[in-house]
Amino acid sequence: ENPASQRVALAAGFHPEGVRRAAGAGRDGDRYDLLAWVRLADDPPGPVPRLLPDLPDGRLTDTVVTLRRLTPADAEVLYRLHTRAEVVATRVRPVAPTRADIDRRCAVAESDWLTGRAADFALCDAVTGTMVGGCALIYDEPATGQAMIGYSLLPGARGRGLATRAVRLLAGWACGPVGLARLWAGTAPWNTASQRVLDRAGFHREGVMRARLPAPTPGARRPDTVLWSFLPTDPHPLPPR
Ligand SMILES: CC(C)(COP(=O)(O)OP(=O)(O)OC[C@H]1O[C@@H](n2cnc3c(N)ncnc32)[C@H](O)[C@@H]1OP(=O)(O)O)[C@@H](O)C(=O)NCCC(=O)NCCS
Structure with a gap:
């Protein structure tokens, strides 16, 4: 810290x-x-x-959405976001984090960035600066130049194209200054909203990873994941709406 x-x-x-x-x-x-x-x-x-460089001027923005590094002051909003039932349902294990988990995540966000483990962002309204969601790039395979992304928004900010804009900004940074060879994302098969976001942001649907995630309860079946990817050579579509 x-x-x-x-x-x-x-x-x-x-x-x-x-x-x-x-x-x-x-x-x-x-x-x-x-x-x-x-x-x-x-x-x-x-x-x-460094695997993950600092952001130019401390942020990425398209004038509608701004992404900046997560800080300890963001813990309250991040906790509210990550304890919502529909967001918990998209976690690797669908269990809500504790406030201590979130405080810790915010406290080590800069360290995670410096060590190249992850880039954790506050997703903000670019005009008011209010944090309305979060997104993260997890550098899970530096040896092969591959990382994954995740994102979520507070309900009041959904349906305005903000997630799509955030994913586009993140993909541009990941395939530009970070120099990734491949960015990937996984969605639950039922998560049409998230799949639409990736499709709109220029990701390609690659297929289904069968039984990729741990069973939510003992004896239950392991859930599948739909796999999406974005390459530096893929066209970057214009922002929505
Ligand atoms: C997924 C999520 C981030 C989408 O955020 P959003 O800001 O509403 O998304 P956008 O406004 O950028 O919408 C992108 C597209 O998805 C569509 N969409 C949004 N919500 C939808 C829904 N519930 N069902 C179907 N399509 C939906 C939009 O209409 C839009 O398509 P269009 O451009 O053709 O109109 C948000 O619903 C969320 O936080 N969900 C809970 C967490 C989550 O699922 N995270 C992703 C884990 S993989």
């Missing part, structure tokens, strides 16, 4: 190696995770190249 220090480590040529769970000890005996940053004797002096 100390991104300033992590930026110093990167600038000085230290590579993120991973999380040392509960390696830190507080005065009152509480334990906390530490990130390990390591520089080998023969590593170049630095800075270490």
Whole structure:
């Protein structure tokens, strides 16, 4: 949770190696995770190249939607969003997160960005600056240049093309400055709204990954996922409406 220090480590040529769970000890005996940053004797002096660069001017915008990095101040809205039943239903395990889960996610968002694990965004109305949803790029396969995206909106902001705009912005950044070879997304077979968003944003439907997700309850069948992809060479359609 100390991104300033992590930026110093990167600038000085230290590579993120991973999380040392509960390696830190507080005065009152509480334990906390530490990130390990390591520089080998023969590593170049630095800075270490980052998988996920900072955003130009701190944001991506098309003048209707703005995406900016998630911060601890966004926890309240993100918690409201991710505990809605229809959003919970789209999680890998359809269980609502706790407020502590969300606080933690917001607290480490900048660190996740710096270590190249994920880019977690607040999705905002570009005019008022109000956060109306969230989206994220999870860099799940850096070795092959592939990452996945997810997104959700508060009900009052739906149906105005905002999700489609956000996905287009994200795809442009991912295939541009980030330099991904392939961006993918998975939707539940019943989630027509999300499939329409991806279709409108220029993604291709690749097929069905059978039994991809864990069973929601013991003994239930594992749900399928519809697989979508976007390549840097795919045309970027104009924003909707
Ligand atoms: C999916 C979600 C992000 C869509 O947000 P949105 O801002 O309403 O989407 P858009 O306004 O950009 O709509 C894009 C298209 O989907 C269509 N659409 C939106 N909601 C729909 C619905 N419930 N059923 C069918 N189509 C729908 C729109 O009409 C539009 O198509 P059009 O351009 O041909 O008119 C939003 O419904 C949501 O947050 N759902 C819960 C979380 C979720 O499903 N996340 C995705 C997980 S994979």
